[in-house]
Amino acid sequence: MIRSVLAGAGGYLPGRVVSNDEMAALVDTSDAWIRERTGIHQRYRAEGEETTTSMAVIAGRRALEMAGATAAEVDLIIVATSTPDQAFPSVAVRVQAGLGVDHGFGFDVSAACAGFVYALSIADEMIRAGRARGALIIGSEVFSRILDYGDRGTCVLFGDGAGAVFLRAAEGDGAQGVLSTHLHAQGSLGDILYVDGAVGVTDAAGAPMPGKLRMHGREVFRHAVQRLSESVEEALAANGLAHDAVDWLVPHQANIRIIEGMGRKLGLAPERVVITVDRHANTSAASIPLALAEAMGDGRIQHGQLVLMEALGGGLVWGSALVRI
Numbered sequence: 001m002i003r004s005v006l007a008g009a010g011g012y013l014p015g016r017v018v019s020n021d022e023m024a025a026l027v028d029t030s031d032a033w034i035r036e037r038t039g040i041h042q043r044y045r046a047e048g049e050e051t052t053t054s055m056a057v058i059a060g061r062r063a064l065e066m067a068g069a070t071a072a073e074v075d076l077i078i079v080a081t082s083t084p085d086q087a088f089p090s091v092a093v094r095v096q097a098g099l100g101v102d103h104g105f106g107f108d109v110s111a112a113c114a115g116f117v118y119a120l121s122i123a124d125e126m127i128r129a130g131r132a133r134g135a136l137i138i139g140s141e142v143f144s145r146i147l148d149y150g151d152r153g154t155c156v157l158f159g160d161g162a163g164a165v166f167l168r169a170a171e172g173d174g175a176q177g178v179l180s181t182h183l184h185a186q187g188s189l190g191d192i193l194y195v196d197g198a199v200g201v202t203d204a205a206g207a208p209m210p211g212k213l214r215m216h217g218r219e220v221f222r223h224a225v226q227r228l229s230e231s232v233e234e235a236l237a238a239n240g241l242a243h244d245a246v247d248w249l250v251p252h253q254a255n256i257r258i259i260e261g262m263g264r265k266l267g268l269a270p271e272r273v274v275i276t277v278d279r280h281a282n283t284s285a286a287s288i289p290l291a292l293a294e295a296m297g298d299g300r301i302q303h304g305q306l307v308l309m310e311a312l313g314g315g316l317v318w319g320s321a322l323v324r325i
């Protein structure tokens, strides 16, 4: 039996830190409101030459380093992003070139904040099917470039960054690796969280207009609480596991209230929930691999432990994954 073992994780955050006070100089908000309603203290912003691709390359390289893997082992690259640098080529093939990988294949996945879980699921299926032995899964986003800085309800929530994991095929008894993934979508809710504008739309001067993020926050919050709960129960039930089997919750980082609520539902001690939203804000598809990279890198998440991941994003799309590290 082939399993996908999560052999390494890496993250990258741009150098520019933007504080809540700095956001309060742009829109009618306050450090106190942002902290209390979201748990966010600051966010990172890509500037100058930094792109979705350049951040993805660094995060990918760091994941390979932790896994002790070389470019020759990378058969498949999947980048989850809603902010690709170009319509095509994909970020994934740009990353392939950036890492000096000269074989295999790659593509991007568009599943908003659930993009990493979607990409992980696809890579796991391809590894199990024997289509790849090594897969680099990356979430990389520059949401700062699709935010409306006149809308206080959204512009304070997001940050930029990239996170990556390397999956390696392993034969064995199946104790280690991706145990299961669970994906869902409800397209009829597409208008509660979306990016307006479209490829090819230009302003009066003919310049491209990439569109801005729009969100009905309260509605998304309501769906997130319900769907994410269902999704983690689904993952545990599929593996015949109870709540107390989970060693770590590594959730999408949208709002501390959603994250802590999920931790309580699972009966997890607060220190068993990996939290980055305070420093990173919501980095969409990058948030789970960034959190994994941090908690694996500092030794909190240990070999043999069971990690539960969950995410929901614009679509709506959502899902979960259970992985034994």
Ligand code: UT7
Pocket (backbone or CB within 6 Å): 028, 029, 030, 033, 034, 037, 038, 113, 152, 153, 154, 156, 216, 217, 218, 219, 220, 221, 224, 253, 254, 255, 258, 282, 284, 312, 313, 314
């Ligand atoms: O990653 C993808 C998935 N995304 C999520 O899961 C996000 C889910 N949603 C949320 O996290 C929360 O709904 C938000 C953080 C977006 C908003 O928090 P909320 O507690 O749901 O606030 P609200 O939208 O109900 O707004 C409450 C009040 C409103 O004022 P009134 O109408 O009560 O006078 C807003 O205008 O807070 C106001 N408000 C703000 N005030 C200060 C909204 N944004 C801000 C702000 N600063 N930045």
